Amino acid sequence: MPKTTFYNLSATRRARIEEAAIDEFCKNGLRSAVLNNIVANSGIAKGSFYQYFENLEDLYAHVLTLVQKRKTDLVASLETPNSIMDTFGYLRWLIQISVVFMLREPRLAKIEQRDFVDHPVINSIDPETGERISGDGRFHALLTQGVLHDDLATWVDTDMAAYVLNLIANLIAPYMVDRIGDKASSLADGSVDIAYDPLVQALFDNLMDIIEAGIARDPQIRKDFYSK
Amino acid sequence: MPKTTFYNLSATRRARIEEAAIDEFCKNGLRSAVLNNIVANSGIAKGSFYQYFENLEDLYAHVLTLVQKRKTDLVASLETPNSIMDTFGYLRWLIQISVVFMLREPRLAKIEQRDFVDHPVINSIDPETGERISGDGRFHALLTQGVLHDDLATWVDTDMAAYVLNLIANLIAPYMVDRIGDKASSLADGSVDIAYDPLVQALFDNLMDIIEAGIARDPQIRKDFYSK
Amino acid sequence: MPKTTFYNLSATRRARIEEAAIDEFCKNGLRSAVLNNIVANSGIAKGSFYQYFENLEDLYAHVLTLVQKRKTDLVASLETPNSIMDTFGYLRWLIQISVVFMLREPRLAKIEQRDFVDHPVINSIDPETGERISGDGRFHALLTQGVLHDDLATWVDTDMAAYVLNLIANLIAPYMVDRIGDKASSLADGSVDIAYDPLVQALFDNLMDIIEAGIARDPQIRKDFYSK
Amino acid sequence: MPKTTFYNLSATRRARIEEAAIDEFCKNGLRSAVLNNIVANSGIAKGSFYQYFENLEDLYAHVLTLVQKRKTDLVASLETPNSIMDTFGYLRWLIQISVVFMLREPRLAKIEQRDFVDHPVINSIDPETGERISGDGRFHALLTQGVLHDDLATWVDTDMAAYVLNLIANLIAPYMVDRIGDKASSLADGSVDIAYDPLVQALFDNLMDIIEAGIARDPQIRKDFYSK
DNA sequence: TATGAATGAGCTTTCATTCAT
DNA sequence: CATGAATGAAAGCTCATTCAT
Numbered sequence A, B, C, D: 001m002p003k004t005t006f007y008n009l010s011a012t013r014r015a016r017i018e019e020a021a022i023d024e025f026c027k028n029g030l031r032s033a034v035l036n037n038i039v040a041n042s043g044i045a046k047g048s049f050y051q052y053f054e055n056l057e058d059l060y061a062h063v064l065t066l067v068q069k070r071k072t073d074l075v076a077s078l079e080t081p082n083s084i085m086d087t088f089g090y091l092r093w094l095i096q097i098s099v100v101f102m103l104r105e106p107r108l109a110k111i112e113q114r115d116f117v118d119h120p121v122i123n124s125i126d127p128e129t130g131e132r133i134s135g136d137g138r139f140h141a142l143l144t145q146g147v148l149h150d151d152l153a154t155w156v157d158t159d160m161a162a163y164v165l166n167l168i169a170n171l172i173a174p175y176m177v178d179r180i181g182d183k184a185s186s187l188a189d190g191s192v193d194i195a196y197d198p199l200v201q202a203l204f205d206n207l208m209d210i211i212e213a214g215i216a217r218d219p220q221i222r223k224d225f226y227s228k
Numbered sequence E: 001t002a003t004g005a006a007t008g009a010g011c012t013t014t015c016a017t018t019c020a021t
Numbered sequence F: 001c002a003t004g005a006a007t008g009a010a011a012g013c014t015c016a017t018t019c020a021t
Helices: A003-007 A011-032 A037-041 A046-052 A054-077 A087-104 A108-119 A138-148 A158-180 A182-188 A198-216 B011-032 B033-043 B046-052 B058-078 B087-104 B106-118 B138-149 B158-180 B180-188 B198-215 C011-032 C034-040 C046-052 C056-078 C087-104 C104-120 C138-148 C158-180 C182-187 C198-214 D004-008 D010-033 D037-044 D044-054 D056-077 D085-105 D105-117 D138-150 D159-180 D180-188 D198-215
Strands: A124-127 A133-134 B124-126 B133-134 C123-125 C132-134 D123-125 D132-135
Touching: A003 A011, A003 A046, A011 A054, A011 A108, A011 B011, A037 A046, A054 A087, A054 A108, A087 A108, A087 A138, A087 A158, A087 A198, A108 A158, A138 A158, A158 A198, A158 B158, A198 B158, A198 B198, B011 B033, B011 B058, B011 B106, B011 C138, B033 B046, B058 B087, B058 B106, B087 B106, B087 B138, B087 B158, B087 B198, B087 C011, B106 B158, B106 C132, B138 B158, B138 B198, B138 D044, B158 B198, C011 C034, C011 C056, C011 C104, C011 D010, C034 C046, C046 C087, C056 C087, C056 C104, C087 C104, C087 C138, C087 C158, C087 C198, C104 C158, C104 D105, C138 C158, C158 C198, C158 D159, C158 D198, C198 D159, C198 D198, D004 D010, D004 D044, D010 D056, D010 D105, D037 D044, D056 D085, D056 D105, D085 D138, D085 D159, D085 D198, D138 D159, D159 D198
Parallel strands: none
Antiparallel strands: A124 A133, B124 B133, C123 C132, D123 D132
């Protein structure tokens, strides 16, 4: 947790430090990250760093919160889903957020991934209900709702399904990028967002149909819309 | 690639070194692994290490081949699948191998995972057909066969599906371990293999049914066999 | 080339480091010099060294420039030769500088010598005239002037003669020191400079007469002034 | 001093070791030479080395004796100088030996040079007469004879002159090689010896004339035979 | 006698952290 | 609060030497 001095900093100076930290941690992970690179790239003095953070691990923890915050910001920036959206519409929205995040903030996503591998928090217990919660809990909550609305096949183990959906949401993006191949680089620097590329959308539709076919009580899939 | 001196070593000494290396790389990854730990834990002199390997990276590369070899050994040790096994039977077998491997050799699996995150090889091109191959290719080949045999829904994008199955195969095991909870530790050191635990089998059946429902042309699932 | 941090150091600290470096390189040469000795003798921390220099080779390069600088300083400190000084007067002055340098800074001279043996740059080409230049060029330039002024015997190969004079200038000093024997040690630490010792001067006169007799068109030597 | 086991070795095996040692010491000098290179290049086992020599320094000492021996062999192989040869004829012969040795055995010559710089033995005392002897003594002996025969100018300091001649003899060869330039490489591998190249001979004549003019009582030089 | 695996002291270099200014 | 010089523990790696076979 950063010291208060860090929050007293000007926004630009704070941003420069965070930017450099993200760059370094995305390349190296906590254990092999090098503080020298961070202070050099952020243009601050080495001594100043220790005015803001306890140590390197402290900065790393801060970056992890940054990742979550930016993800939340992304959610806020995207159109809020229609409140009457059904289970699979919402599920699509959830997955799409993860994918868009990974496409827009690949460095943050990589940090998250690495952290996931190093400190896998598979499940946690809901402090209110005492129930198990998979991953970040949103998929778990959604599927629980889906059961109540009779949208899900009754035989599906929702806890495991939530975990699998979490997996897919977090790791499908690199595939998407690879799949669209050379188009990616041309899109990377431009204003047109890769997430709205027609091919990505088609792949996404296909993925969602597979999921819906897999777990829905009454799948409404567009079975003949696709061609590879 | 280890020097020939390494292969001239007694099996026990070689094993001690590999064991220590696996321990270290599983905890730390190449960049932050510490040679001192490896030589200390394997009981060899530091100088001896450099008689066997060029450097730490060389050892790391050897450990990666070890991972593959042990996986192959595992496949060989398991009952060869019936040649007339259908697509989903074979798919189950493929996923099960990955899961069993992760359950039996968690450290090797962790090394593989970390390497996957650090050097993601999403897809490659089949040198014969020129087609894309997802992950290690086995899932891709299987699904391609599935299409030919009319086992798969025609609208499924098999390339993406293969990638997703690869993901699941590689990352579902930690969930299984966590899910069975305290039973795991009691099983971990014993003769009874966690992979054959009834609960694991039930979860596994459920997972396979979800997958089959998701991509099969004509799913034959045991929809009402399960309950959480 | 040292980092800027080195030049920001206090003169005394910088001097301590240079002193220790000269001591070590004079004894051992670049390849077998030991950094530990340098940091121990200069009283700095090992880590500090790497704030000042890239590596040991960097320091070595700096010491080589030091050698040149101190030689230049010596030239500046000595009486500037009379501009109308004739060829052999100037030649004497040139050789004397090298000898005095070697007598006053034996460690620097040794470093220069070793570097000369390891990286022998026998001759180079004058960028202006395209002619060959022996050694550091000063002897070559002088002899060329000597030819123009009809001071040199016409049959002498001036290029080779310049090389030989360079050799003598650089290597006669150890002989001088050895020759005056025990007087050397008594002079070494004192205020009286060995270069102005009467015996050294006599030897020097003799040497110059040999040279003049060897290459002058019209040698004016004091043939009967000497006795061993 | 090698152990007796070394001398019991077959000539070819001994030669392989010496060859590899010469290669290494010529490149690196005693302190930075690497035993591994020597045993690798000579094809002997590391343990065997210590059967033949006490340590690396022991081998180095042996190589130094080798240098002297090969120089002696060279003298023996060259036409013995006419016994009635006069002082300057003999001096020419002495210098020529050093030059030819350096041209024929550049690696040995480099070892000798480096050793000279590292352990300069300027003068020694003649055990019989108690007089000073410069360098290897041969030049000193020759000049002493020259004085007796009235060949040398009486005012010349023969001890210093002997040292200078020794210098020239030992260090003129690199200049010769450099001077003849590209011809050197074409001669290097061939049967024609660089020492008998006409240009080398001409330079040599010039050098000897300079020396004779410098120290002879009655120089008989071919003053107008040369042109640069 | 020949071998080459085993050794560990010692090397250069890195880097998080401290602290005087 | 800002700075960057100073630090030294610890890293990867080298290599002369020993020793069991």
